[in-house]
Amino acid sequence: MRRITKSERAFRRVFLHGALVAGSIVFSVPFIWLASTSCKVADEMYPPRWVPQIPERIVESPYIAIRTNERAERPLKVTEEDWERLVGPVEQAITGRVVDLESQLPEFYRPYLTEPDLAEGIFARLLKRAPDALFSQGEHESSAWFVQLVDASMVHEVFDAVYRRAALSDVVFHGWDVTVEYPTEGGQLPWTRIEGDVELIDRREGLRRAAQEMHYAFDTCGAFRVRADLPLEMAPENLKKIVVSNHADRSWHEIHATVEMAGKRYEAAQPAFMGSDRWQDTTWQFASADDDSIKMKTWLRLDEAGLSDFREHGKVRLTLTYSQAKGLMAAFNKYANNYRDALRMVPLLAYVKNSLILVVLNICGQLLGSSLVAFSFSRLRWPARDFCFLLVLATLMIPPQVTMIPVFLIFKNLGWYNTLRPLWVVSFCGSAFYIFLLRQFMRGIPSDLEDSAKIDGCGYLGIYARIIVPLVKPALAAIAIFTFMGCWNDFMGPLIYLNDQRLYPLSLGLFALQVFQSGNYGLMMAASVLMTLPVILLFFAAQRHFIQGVTLTGIKG
């Protein structure tokens, strides 16, 4: 035998690892993409990027920033040269024009009028109707074209979009009996500062929506607190949820709510985050049976948290605490956001429980049923065996759609509709695919071991349990993985046989909760990652058994 030198061995190892790493990269692309998309917010989705944006560190607010997908882009027919030449001057001219319009603009715009992002926002908007020929002209002419179109209303629109601020607006109360109250309608907005470095400013004009802006700075302390005492006409026990309309500044700081009424205090069980840069409604709902139901939980739960000295009749006190996301917390808050939503919105534990029941029963059933049958087909001789084996294959070939209805009728007549039974009982009869697979494995095992066992007086059950099963362990591990995956991801079966949502497995539960319809890609990908992770972990753990299989096979030499 040729000797392998040390260097050759090292070279082989490097080569092997290289190939494996390259392959791993190719094959994990989809998963990386899945995971990265799950950390994105809506406006990062397009154009596709691999690394989700890391949020900027925001210590002071408000500030001006333009969304990345709203930046000015070079029109196709415009040469790079012209573009480079003109962008600067045109944006400057726009800024000049905006400053000229100062008298027509609200006073609070003033410090921001020269911000480049504001000019870029206006430029990007006008660019859509700018003829390409404009860019082949001189600086002056093209600037003039843009400048003449800029008016106060356009500055208003763009300013509203780039002005990142934390603000609060109307509050709405919903009762359990479907009544709705608007405690902030008409009057003053009710928020007042309690503590922290924050200034509340009434903003009635100049932005699309009247609100109270919160100008804050986290230089000295890491939190501030605002409060509103609101009139409540309905009985306190009828109050179901509180909806607060608010504008955030993409700082990913935390918002924590406390509600006090009739001498009791309620604390939000989950924080909200300042992740958006638009108006949004945040809903806090009092703990109730709804939390255990199958409803899509778009609200944050309020738990009872002791007594309060606020017991004014017909009033509710709502306190919001904004606390700074320090260091990497902002990035974490952003990246984990879709996961947090997915986990909060569905009754995950109930679904996981059902899925686990099904998975365990199915794996047991398949391993037992299929291996028994395959043993019979491969190691025992009996009349019509090969004919029966063809039948096994035949059941594989018929598309499932065709037999779905008669199978459904059978289960329904057995009284198993709306139980988990149709989803696992059949597995104990073995499935054609696994029977076939195991038969191939078992046929490959030499008969010497079996013969000697027979001579020693071992029965067929003994041969099956002591000799064959240990030898096909790698195949059984493979089958366990396949079964797990099939069962974990099965959508059609539960959909047809289950009516009661408490019986839903995870696949149906997660997917059915509109995650896949709402067009919210980030949330959908987060749900997919959550679905996929257990399978990856199982695979990682189970593939050890392949290795175990070889040591067992090795003994027979």
Added chain:
Amino acid sequence: MARSLRVLTLTTVCCVAVAAAGAIDTVTIYYWGSENDALALDQIQDFESLHNGSDGRPAINVIMGQSATINKTDDPQRLLTAVAGGDPPDVVWFDRFAVGEWAGRGAFQSLQPFLERDQQTCPDDPFTLSEEQFFTPCWAEANYRGELFAVPSVTDNRILYYNLDALEKFAPELIAAGCVNPDDPTKVGPPRTWPQLKDAARILTEWDDKGRLEKVGFIPNYGNSWLYIYGWLNGGTFMSDDGYTCTLNSPEIVDALAYMTEVYDIMGGAEAVTAFQTALQGGDLDPVLSGRVAMKIDCDWFINHIANMKRDMRFGVALAPAPEGKPQFGWCGGWSWVIPAGASNPDEAWEFIKYMSSQRAYKIRADAQQQAARGAGNVYIPDISARKDISAWAMEHYVYSDPSIDEKFKVAKRIAVEAMAVSKCRPVTPVGQLLWNEQVRAMDSGIYKRYHPNDLVANAKEALNRGQAIVQAELDRVYKPKPYPVLRWWPVVTGYIGILVVGITAMYLHFGRRMQAKGYFRREFYAGYAFASPWFFGFLVFGGGPLVFSVFMSFCEYNVLSPPKFIGFENYVTMFSGDPLFYKSLWNTVFMAVGIPLGMTVSLAIAMLLNYEIKGMAVYRTFFYLPAIMPAVAASILWIWIFNPHEGILNALLGKVGLEGPAWLQNQYWSKPALILMGLWGAGAGMIVWLAGLKGIPKQLYEAAEIDGAGRWHKFRNVTVPMLSPYILFNLIMGLIGTFQIFTQAFIMTQGGPVDSTLFYAYNLFNNAFRYMKMGYASAMAWVLFGIILVLTVIQLRISKHWVHYETEG
């Protein structure tokens, strides 16, 4: 004081309610609702409070089930199964255009008796419905053969949207082409006629320096237009007035299709345009919002979308352009509520439907949506109710009278609503789905110039003639049924039992006598049966019955909802003689078989690589297995992006080595290779079986070979391959079966297109079974498929005797 009184009252009411609850009958109805179910829950609560039993009638409790619209394959399967199984929900929210088809097959209860009863007994009740309340096309779509089968809920109307910024950029050219604002001819406006539309599409389209589309003026079938609207605008109809003749190939529609093709050609042909289209996104990245597409025909709810996503967009709407001298109008579709046949509580279901179509229910939903929109800083623009009265009220209440809504939205919505009166709807016919699919197919063949690449009209004509023939054949089957005998169930059951008895007896006689002679041991004989008994049990109970059932069905005309009729071999005859799609789908599937050896090679190579014993192998294996774990929907979205000809990474990589990549999924010749490629990447699943097989090869064999001086290749050729041969056989057979059942990727990624190039056998079968409800034909297809696979498998098994090496036989 007042407050405590209120509390007291509330408590009393509660107590009374609780006390009374024991005495009241409660009827529970099941509702499969729309996807927006959070709002329906409020409506249900309100409905239940109206029907709490206090009026002496039973209280009604509504349980809302999931709708399964995540995956459109599941919806019809599920409802059809539930109806056929006799356990349907009581109320279903259903696509209105399919009502006629399902009603014609007996899937739904007629609502006519309820309607007439109400009009006689309680004509003044606010919940009573009547025809006058509804928009004419909506009502027409819900009726089949003069009977009401559904109550229309929401509707939409198709209109032309244009991005004003894009139009202004090219104002001089467009004005010269006649696209002017009707109020001010010096300003640019939307096209009104087909020639103008064509010119505008050309003017507004921009290419990059490589000749690739960058911005598109107008895509005939983007948004929501299809051949239907062009056909109607050109004065065509798709069905004769009596409904017995399909007129898909009438000259007006031929011209309409030729026109669509012309517009595609202006922009470089259908392939380039559809490739451009796949890069487009929804949500706030919608290409019309961003200006990448200047104009489109879409439903009026896109106005609501603009209000939600880009309120400051400069846009306008107009009626869809028509051929010169012909009237402009829209096309409406929408949803409705139906009661499936066999529902347990039709009376209560009817009450629920009446409630859901009332203004009261509409208001609950609209108020909640309005509040949500306002909370997000947007304006709220409601969907159009199918009821004229509610629609008029809602538009006034939520839109026209609201000062915070910009004028452009009001104008746009007014155009859409006022055009409802002249709107068209798809013909109500029992072959509606087939007509739809054939319309899509003909359009596809037309714009891709499948038959006569150089003669648009001849090509359109050929495409439409073929579609018409298929629809007409089905129509004749439905309307002029031959007097076939109805198949009863008892012969099927008896037949099954008979087969079993005969089979077992024959086996006993055959083998029992020859047992000794053949050398079977009695003990092994019994053990064999005992070990195989789980499978026998499963086969007899869950497997054999359905198999025999589908054999019988393949000789029947069976639409699941009415009893099967025995038609002999007709299904098979039609399949082989009169169904071009059968051959097309068979060919597509055979083509995909190329992927089997490729996939096996790749996964074997991977398995061999992963079979080395080095550190970190567990991690590597997990990485290689990742693609097999990915959920199909998520994986498909990724691959659509990878295959995107402009922005996808695949063509970017090919570009790096100097190759111009094809349009992959949008090209009829490359779509199948693209799917094969995608399959290769999922080879990780097959790798497990190989790996398990490799682990079973004793090391001594390699050592012995090495001693004999074998090199790497010889070890592979003479040890690995023979030892793996049982798994090669396994993978071959499974690969074959798997190939013939390819379905999901094609369904999600290409919907069978372009030009039927990814219409695979299983997809075709699914369409027949659950789209066209031809379960008998689908069963026949399944058995032909079975025959093909069986023959191939038997051949493989026969040949395998020569090359598969089983240790036992050695």
